[in-house]
Amino acid sequence: MSFSLTVLGSSSAVPTSGRFPAAHVLNVHERYFLIDCGEGTQIQLRRYRFRFGKINHIFITHLHGDHIFGLFGLISTLSLLGKTTDLHIYANPKLEKIMEVVQPYFFEHPLPFKIVFHPTGSSKQQTIFEDEMVIVKTIPLKHRIPTTGFLFREKKRPLNIKKEAIEFYDIPVRKIQSIKSGSDFTTAERKIIPNHKLTLPPWKQRSLAYCSDTAYSERIIKYIENVDILYHEATYGSDMKERAHETFHSTAGEAAMLAKKANVEKLIIGHFSARYKSVAPLLEEAREIFPETFAAEEGEIHSVVQKRIKRGDQ
């Protein structure tokens, strides 16, 4: 059961020879969520061997070019590859308008699939996607134009029934569901077997908060507290603090401070300015405040392993 983020692009607006503009794939149980779609996303998807047919949900944080210029090429390619299933795009409602305007110019024929737009607001948290395994909510961010981060969280998982207990106590199938929900089991001999002898605690709900582009803002702590992975932009280092503030971006130190205050497990910084040939100084700056920091790098996969909830913490 995967929960892993692959970085496709770690650059900010001006890409470098090695860094592509913003794009990431989150794999939650083989659901592939594309987060941002900068120029070259389709090329990176190819390079890291993602199957295009698996891309059905695209989350766009905001409508700056470095987060959307890969969308037209990707849609064009999906069309050429014969996609017929719906493509869901979660973005500021203006994107639907843009697509309407460019469609007759950018795409030769009517698309063979439907684009379903899901408008995001940036003033308060909304639930924008939900199925039996995962829920996605917005995170209002603080940038020059309306911008939303995204919180991906696994849904509450049931208790895991032990296979050997089913055999040992000869548990009938009709009882499985109630035991998974926490019930004890009464044997044919009227003996009550307590639930904790029959089950393992459920898997912990894993989560990722994606926050880019944004100025430092403690107002988002309530949305991102205790997540397994916080992806937070760090366009600049503290050497460029003023420039960061003017442009509503964050420094590596600020991203780390937020990670620390929100008590997250792991921080990934990205969206690096082209001025940094090496991002080692940014990583160092962040690690002084929050040691579990990693720098986004094209092709790197950050996985969250499954852990069981401790009894009593459920």
Added chain:
Amino acid sequence: MSFSLTVLGSSSAVPTSGRFPAAHVLNVHERYFLIDCGEGTQIQLRRYRFRFGKINHIFITHLHGDHIFGLFGLISTLSLLGKTTDLHIYANPKLEKIMEVVQPYFFEHPLPFKIVFHPTGSSKQQTIFEDEMVIVKTIPLKHRIPTTGFLFREKKRPLNIKKEAIEFYDIPVRKIQSIKSGSDFTTAERKIIPNHKLTLPPWKQRSLAYCSDTAYSERIIKYIENVDILYHEATYGSDMKERAHETFHSTAGEAAMLAKKANVEKLIIGHFSARYKSVAPLLEEAREIFPETFAAEEGEIHSVVQKRIKRGDQ
């Protein structure tokens, strides 16, 4: 004095992990002409170390996405890098309309430089650029939508005066120009020195014809005859001849046949369909007809060396 073509993208509409969509840089005497601007062009320009400040002329063959989706990101980056000089774009007039429509959505602020559009027609040859060293003309192509190839040719070069002759005959500066134009020189002793003793023949005018996307068409032979480099699309091999014809593309064999009939020096085939993991079979198919064929590959530079015109051929 350079005359060299760098391939930035050798793919057709659907890029692969190694092949980018169409984009090329022609360097003529340190003038950098960008030909087509597929998605990822700015990333490839970075990778192959072209200075963005040198990109002032962009030639677009036609308005299919794989030839223009890199334009928005490139313009955005030029803007962020503070470009102030004019950017000249040579393209179908519809591109100006597209830019007008997308500008308010795609670019945060008014651009700090002017985009000067030069409309291309696709029915007859036009001269679209000319300076003291080079002239660029269109080549009407045969595709699903209006498409023009481009012919880049050095202008006629003067005779090269031999330095040692200037010294030996004590030639005054005021005589240099007329000798370069072919005049003989009369010494102070009234001796006539014939021009061929004073000069070397001029450099040959080098040329590149860029023909993509297009179906096979012998009507363009008159425009491309004897060029040093013919870049011609070969989206498919002869195994896909029908598909090529349906979509107004060419096979490798057709590109080679045209190169042969037009008596060019060297053929580069490109714009390869993603179906070919290796383009070796396409290269082989072309070389059977025209041995001096090369397959476009990202980062490869095809230079035309300077050669002197033979006396009598001037």
